[in-house]
Amino acid sequence: MHKYAILLIIVLCFISGIESLYWLLPSNQEKCFLEEIPAETLVVVTYKSLDHALLTNEQGLFAVIRDPFDNVVSQQALTESEGRVAFSSEHAGDHRVCFGVNGDSGENREYKMEIHIDSGDHAHDYDKLARVEHLSTIEVELRRLNDKIRAIRNEQQYQKQREEEFRNTSENTNYKVVVWSIIQTVVLIACGLFQIWHLKQFFTSKKLV
Numbered sequence: 001m002h003k004y005a006i007l008l009i010i011v012l013c014f015i016s017g018i019e020s021l022y023w024l025l026p027s028n029q030e031k032c033f034l035e036e037i038p039a040e041t042l043v044v045v046t047y048k049s050l051d052h053a054l055l056t057n058e059q060g061l062f063a064v065i066r067d068p069f070d071n072v073v074s075q076q077a078l079t080e081s082e083g084r085v086a087f088s089s090e091h092a093g094d095h096r097v098c099f100g101v102n103g104d105s106g107e108n109r110e111y112k113m114e115i116h117i118d119s120g121d122h123a124h125d126y127d128k129l130a131r132v133e134h135l136s137t138i139e140v141e142l143r144r145l146n147d148k149i150r151a152i153r154n155e156q157q158y159q160k161q162r163e164e165e166f167r168n169t170s171e172n173t174n175y176k177v178v179v180w181s182i183i184q185t186v187v188l189i190a191c192g193l194f195q196i197w198h199l200k201q202f203f204t205s206k207k208l209v
Contacts, residue, residue, distance in 0.1 A: 034096060052081035068095065
């Protein structure tokens with residue numbers, strides 16, 4: 001029993017020493033994250049720069065949002081060590097959330113970053129909304145339900161669009177397979193007829209038939 005107690009204490013010490021996960025942002029390149037988002041959907045990117053104090057006066061952190069067609073949806077400098085970047089998607093598909101560092105520090109350095117991406121009804125801060133618009137609890141719940149219904153409808157439309165694209169791709173592939181099979185059959189028949197004609201001409205010239 002004493003051994004199990006010691007083992008439990010050691011495990012708890014390891015657990016208490018675990019920190020939240022972060023990722024590294026190189027100073028000489030952008031790092032992007034793909035997020036599949038339906039059309040007309042609010043997206044909020046919450047970021048935290050753990051090494052913000054290490055940036056020099058010539059450097060600056062920035063964020064760029066690109067839509068599925070590589071158009072810039074939002075671009076802004078991030079002067080604070082933590083904050084939020086919000087945008088609304090116009091097109092459905094994979095959006096790129098990119099971070100980078102402007103300026104040159106004279107050395108290649110990696111900066112620790114944390115991000116969290118919320119979309120749809122999860123992107124709304126209903127507590128802040130209730131304070132600003134002086135909404136009651138029932139009104140807030142109605143607003144939350146309305147946003148959730150809108151998010152579900154957008155997701156259904158996006159999945160329907162993806163299904164149509166997949167069906168068109170499958171039909172196009174099947175058509176190409178059928179056409180290729182017909183071409184192969186025609187070529188084989190033509191080669192067979194040519195060989196028969198050639199052999200007949202050969203035997204005729206040799207007076208074997």
